Amino acid sequence: MRLEAVDETAFAHVDNRYYDGIHYDRRYAGYTWDTEFWCSFAESVGRDVLELAAGTGRLSVPMAVRGLDVVALDISPSMLARARAKVTTPQRARFLTGDMRDFDLDRQFDLVLLACSSVCHLLSDDDAKRCFDSVRRHLQAGGTFALDLAAPQRETSTADGSWRPRFRYPDPAGTGEVVVSGRRRYDPTTRLLTDELDYEFVADGRVERATRVSRMYPFEELVSLLERSALHVVESYGGFDRQPLTVASEVQVLICSLTPSGVLDGTESPR
Numbered sequence: 001m002r003l004e005a006v007d008e009t010a011f012a013h014v015d016n017r018y019y020d021g022i023h024y025d026r027r028y029a030g031y032t033w034d035t036e037f038w039c040s041f042a043e044s045v046g047r048d049v050l051e052l053a054a055g056t057g058r059l060s061v062p063m064a065v066r067g068l069d070v071v072a073l074d075i076s077p078s079m080l081a082r083a084r085a086k087v088t089t090p091q092r093a094r095f096l097t098g099d100m101r102d103f104d105l106d107r108q109f110d111l112v113l114l115a116c117s118s119v120c121h122l123l124s125d126d127d128a129k130r131c132f133d134s135v136r137r138h139l140q141a142g143g144t145f146a147l148d149l150a151a152p153q154r155e156t157s158t159a160d161g162s163w164r165p166r167f168r169y170p171d172p173a174g175t176g177e178v179v180v181s182g183r184r185r186y187d188p189t190t191r192l193l194t195d196e197l198d199y200e201f202v203a204d205g206r207v208e209r210a211t212r213v214s215r216m217y218p219f220e221e222l223v224s225l226l227e228r229s230a231l232h233v234v235e236s237y238g239g240f241d242r243q244p245l246t247v248a249s250e251v252q253v254l255i256c257s258l259t260p261s262g263v264l265d266g267t268e269s270p271r
């Protein structure tokens with residue numbers, strides 16, 4: 001098994017609290033509306049699941065509990081430590097530190113999943129190509145790649161540079177809350193969205209400033225980047241209830257298969 005050394009550029013835009021497993025779980029405690037969809041979907045596709053950017057195991061752990069064999073990859077050791085601590089069926093879940101932009105686990109899966117807008121951590125077409133090529137190499141014949149992400153317009157509609165309240169959650173230290181405000185800027189040329197965030201720890205008044213950069217992926221752009229890696233979108237939805245994807249959708253759910261011919265666009269040979 002080869003995993004690329006986790007390189008510093010992945011954290012160049014670090015928002016430490018975002019990559020901190022305990023903070024992440026507090027912040028996303030209410031984010032549950034995709035869980036049943038992805039667990040049922042995984043069960044319908046097969047037994048061997050690779051979740052990329054799996055974080056604290058929000059999806060990987062329930063999948064393992066439901067009897068699927070899950071390999072979960074994430075770049076953040078802190079997130080993975082949280083995930084490992086939740087697992088009661090260790091034989092069904094393995095948590096690996098690695099970079100989804102280039103990985104080689106030397107095996108194939110029925111399903112590769114990239115959920116919860118994690119694709120937005122691919123900050124360039126080159127990042128996306130390397131990740132999707134790695135995905136292709138890890139799919140069984142007939143395997144499925146599935147991903148979901150927030151619709152770009154939902155994210156960029158508030159990218160006007162104004163400071164706003166963003167979210168709050170109980171302080172993992174035990175007392176009070178963490179109150180987060182931020183401002184966003186969007187560069188349509190690079191499709192990079194920059195969030196400057198102030199984390200205020202109410203208990204002692206401390207404020208931590210952080211920056212997070214993510215990339216927006218309109219549906220057509222994503223389809224075309226996936227096609228370059230011989231991944232073909234066969235179903236798309238505008239929500240986890242399988243509603244049709246429209247310009248008004250807040251979520252994009254994409255289900256992809258290997259293109260029938262497996263023919264690439266000529267820029268790369270399969271490894």
Ligand SMILES: C[S@@+](CC[C@H](N)C(=O)[O-])C[C@H]1O[C@@H](n2cnc3c(N)ncnc32)[C@H](O)[C@@H]1O
Nearest residue numbers: 053054055058074075076079099100116118121
């Ligand atoms: C929005 S969270 C999603 C976590 C989890 N999939 C969920 O649904 O809760 C994004 C995750 O992507 C991870 N991540 C960011 N860049 C990555 C990379 N280059 N390779 C692997 N994981 C990465 C972060 O550490 C974080 O855990």
